[in-house]
Amino acid sequence: MVFQEEQRLHLGAEAEVWSGLWMGRPAVRKLRRPRAWRHPDLDHRLGHRRMMSEARLLVRMHRAGLAVPALFDLDPEQGTMIMEQISGRPLIEVLRDPTLDPAFLRTALESTGAAIRNVHRLAVTHGDLSTNNVLINDQGEAFLIDFGLAVIDYEVERFGIDLHVIDEILGASHPDVEHAIDHLLTGYSHEEERQGPPQEQTGGAVPTASEVLKRLENVRTRVRYHG
Ligand SMILES: Nc1ncnc2c1ncn2[C@@H]1O[C@H](COP(=O)(O)OP(=O)(O)OP(=O)(O)O)[C@@H](O)[C@H]1O
Ligand SMILES: [Mg+2]
Incomplete structure (x- = not known):
């Protein structure tokens, strides 16, 4: 074509x-x-x-x-x-744009969290959740791209790692954006509250949002102790 x-x-x-x-x-x-x-x-x-x-x-x-x-x-x-083509800018640029107001950033981050949760609810783990792979449109809505490393999974570990990757990037590359990860995780769990428990997928039950958030804590602790 x-x-x-x-x-x-x-x-x-x-x-x-x-x-x-x-x-x-x-x-x-x-x-x-x-x-x-x-x-x-x-x-x-x-x-x-x-x-x-x-x-x-x-x-x-x-x-x-x-x-x-x-x-x-x-x-x-x-x-x-x-x-x-998604009309939007990579989250990395949005977070570095000094002209944007904090309310917009918050919307973008919550929307990113919601988008990640929706992907997870289908048993898909992204595998490369950097701020380059999230596009934000003018309304602050997030779209996820770049699924070349994504896989279907049912074990909670890979879901937790997905959140940990973006957590580390937000902390390292955007330390000046306050509460960035908190807004993202709020969006992640609100999306689950909005929709109710995830539906069973062909391969079984998908970890719930709170199971994934618990695993994120666990991954953070492991990283702190073992580098
Ligand atoms: N559907 C799309 N709509 C708008 N822009 C896109 C779209 N897909 C990709 N892009 C732009 O192209 C960039 C690279 O695409 P993508 O992330 O899919 O490639 P990549 O696998 O990361 O490539 P590499 O690993 O070589 O960096 C994105 O960060 C984004 O700016
Ligand atoms: Mg990419």
């Missing part, structure tokens, strides 16, 4: 991302980049598998109404994926 590219949004170690139009709709194309240090066959297999997995999870979550981009097209052989 033709993608009319407009501009390059991102050039990272793993992926190159362009914005543009797909069937007249604002879209982005994510192109997997070969890793020079890996054997080409292995690289192809790994990249192929990751992109397939990312696409499958995006479809599953988007169908459930989650705040993630819709998948428009996929060509795993070429290593390209075309998806809906």
